[in-house]
Amino acid sequence: xHPIITKIEQEQxxxxxxxxxxxxxxxVHTRVVEGDKERIQLFAGIVIDRSGRGLGQAFTxxxxxxxxxxxxxxxxxSPRIAKIEVEKYGLVRRARLNYLRNRVGKDAVTVKERIKAxxxxxx
Numbered sequence: 161x162h163p164i165i166t167k168i169e170q171e172q173x174x175x176x177x178x179x180x181x182x183x184x185x186x187x188v189h190t191r192v193v194e195g196d197k198e199r200i201q202l203f204a205g206i207v208i209d210r211s212g213r214g215l216g217q218a219f220t221x222x223x224x225x226x227x228x229x230x231x232x233x234x235x236x237x238s239p240r241i242a243k244i245e246v247e248k249y250g251l252v253r254r255a256r257l258n259y260l261r262n263r264v265g266k267d268a269v270t271v272k273e274r275i276k277a278x279x280x281x282x283x
Contacts (some may be wrong), residue, residue: 169215173237180219182207182257183250183271188221188234189242200242203232206250206271208257212236222260224269229261 180186187204205223208231212218217236222229234241250271260268 173215174241177236178244178246180207180244180246180249181252182210182255183252184246185248185250186221187245187247188232189244190234191240191242203234204247205230205232206257206260206269208260210255222257229268 184207185205186207187202189200189202192199192201203221203223205221207219208222209220210217215237218233219236220231220233222231224230252271257271260271
């Protein structure tokens, strides 16, 4: 990329972005403008995808709302995002968690934690 474009992008990128990956449970605080008022709205769920790089980075958050799966794509460096909080770190072995779409009930909102197997001592 051209150095001037790179410099402009660096100025617009956020510095306070937490380190999160797919499988983590996050709360995204978004700014919503209604008429002449502005308020903060929360969207909490599991990160199922992270894509792009630089200023064009995006991530997808999925949650279950009234029995229906709701997914929302957020631009990471958007001025509409006030804050991102990581609630829980999940242990997954995939970069895209599309298999969560096929799950029903509590399985759809939980990412299974890895349990270490106990090693039996040889006698």
